Amino acid sequence: METATPALVTDGLTRRFGDRIAVDKLSIQVQPGDVYGFLGPNGAGKTTAIRCILGLIRKDAGNVRIFGETDPVRQRAHVGAMVETPRFFDWMSARGNLERTAAFAGKGDRSDIDRALQLVGLWGRESEPVRAFSLGMRQRLGIARALVGRPKLLVLDEPTNGLDPRGMKEVRDLLDNLAKSTQLTIFISSHLLDEIEKLCGRVGIIEHGRMIAEGKVDDLVAGEGGVTAVEVGARDRAGLCSALEAMDDVKLDGDGLGGRLRVLLAGVEPAALNARLVSAGVAVTALVPQERNLEQLFLSLTSKEIT
């Protein structure tokens, strides 16, 4: 079935900063038309990987292919990108900034720029200097800039950073529409897991620069070794707590409702947990299974320390 050239392939991508490995033999495949979520905790190496893919920084090892191209300049002809917080010439108008981009892209005429501005909802503000723009407006303008020249692959590094809930939903709907209506392939890194879950077909989760889980969102959440969350209640909360902490396939995840404890289970059935607790002498008063989602998977897979 695999006939189409993948939109993006990285093969053993590696980048070190001194002794620290920021991206470690990372291999990713994104098929055309996919919306691919690139997840990882702070410092996992998402931005560094994106910079390597875009040729902004040197890679120490590995290859990148974009629509089969190996030449970096030709690769970038297919790509529109936004890396971290988008930056502009503040003294220049929004349109002026997009015209500058179009000049360097070698494509994107006036109507193309108009369309990009309309898509992100900045139509009517385009002649104002960017200096006057709020954080959210800059973020949208960054997305508009990535769309100039109608790229086939959109690479977005935390595109909803700084947006309010409504803005986030608008951007999500925008990307969703673009992906559905124009066959655009989107590679999107994010912290906001429910967002990725709603938007993306496939996700890759990285930590310490390494891929630790990859697949369709549904498969990952439901799959073997998937994670369940439960809330456990007991009269003796301290006893419950220490009993739970003694188990290494169980992770405490804060407070639940009504004094219960939120717990993440890696491959443990809730009934088995109950049995274990009872045999440890804890009188369990409640055991409430929680709906599984990507967030629980993410939390269970990644450790909590920040590197």
Place this chain on the structure above:
Amino acid sequence: MPPHMLAMIRAEIVAVFGRWSGRGALVVALAVGLLAVGGLEMASRAADNINANGTPAASMLTVDWATCVAWSLQARNFFVLPLLIALAGASTLSGELKENTLREILVRPVPRWSVVFAKVAALSVLSIATLGVTAAASLVGGAIMFPMEEAITGHLMGFAMSWLSDLGLITMTLLVASFSRSVGGVVVSLALYLMADFLLGTLLGFLGQLGTDWAPIVRDFLPGTALQAWKDWDVGFEPKRVGALVVWTIVTWVLTTIRVQRMDVP
């Protein structure tokens, strides 16, 4: 060469002239041209009333169109405009590195050498524009105020050579700028270097007078001395200096390109 090189250069020109360093350079260029006209007029009036050792000072000063243009050329290359052009050069690279705006064009399908090329081209357009404004102001003002007796071909060659000197200054600035994210730092280190270069040049000049034959050759090849190639406009350009200027321009341009090509741009 990217097929859209011209569009890139145009975009860089818009950027260079949009920053205050670029606009300031144009304003100062106009002021310098007008100042040469006003300065010569005031000097000629003052000279009419002064006697030096019995001879009237007015006889030592030729008040004509050519002198006016010569003054504007000297003033143009004295410190302020080169400084503003260096500032414009530093802003276009160090400034863009610091503000992270360079990244936004490097993610586009352009090789990095062509980005350096577009920046050099845009800055040399700034240089041409400032030279043109100064020359035009002094030519027009001088023609109105003073008699047109002498030819000014040499003067115009001086302006043309100033452009080559500016180009050298631009590539040197960009080379320094590719190592720093501080616009001020770049301009200050460049100025310090040129001062050191000047002192060294003076020292080598002394050595030459004392009979050391290699000293003047080395002096003519110093980057700072090479940048002064325009100064010989009235006596005929020194091929060694012009050659040194061309060599330094190419060397610093190539080094800048190599440096930018290898640089991590966050």
